[in-house]
Amino acid sequence: MSAQRLTLWQGGARAREYLISSAANGLGEIGGSGKTPRGAHIIRARIGSGLPQGAVLRARRWTGELWSPALAAAQPGRDWILSRILWLSGTEIGRNRLGCVDTFRRYIYLHGTPDVAALGTPASHGCIRMRCADIIELFDLVNSRTQVELHA
Template sequence: ILRGRRWTGRCWSAADGTDADWILGRILWLSGLEPGRNRGGVVDTFRRYIYLHGTAQRQKLGTAASAGCVRLAPEDICALFDLCPAGLPVYIGLAPPSSPPPPRRT
């Protein structure tokens, strides 16, 4: 179980229930590339702590049940985490982008 982007030292079990929005497995913390849409100001994805992360609420996967995060089964986020180096562009949308994202400024 993660809280505040840090391991708590606890492992989730079914006895913990699924009512809480547990963050399980790993987090991929997102940072937007589009000023005014997901980067900067009140829409900034990074400052709003928008993640890809594992959840115990498997019954809600595929629905708009979070406050902005994309939730996956814990084993899926662990597998995805191992495939994604830091800085890898991630596109979330209904169709692939027409052009690659602009290079990220550091």
């Protein structure tokens, strides 16, 4: 994902564009690789509706915490998943669906990250990181089954 941007298309027109961060390990579909999978996907689940901005999610559930610099300092190195999750599922059997390449079973999300995190360069553990305000906006604009294309 060399451009490190997410574009939302509506009615054939570019509606929004967001700065993102894909995997530090690059692109790839194999489970356990820490890479961002490529190809055609859909949003399989939308998680976090109504949560406050900065809500900390773990195992797709709100922990009751709100991200803060103090919380981050107490847990250095934690891969923060904040505000909303758009959980992806591959649609291409053998490429990003089923077997060892299954995006959904790899828990690949579009999700919020602390606003202090650098975006625009690969840094995630496989997911697509976005600013919290951006993932909340995108979450409100898309539905389950929305098509997503991930490419370099």
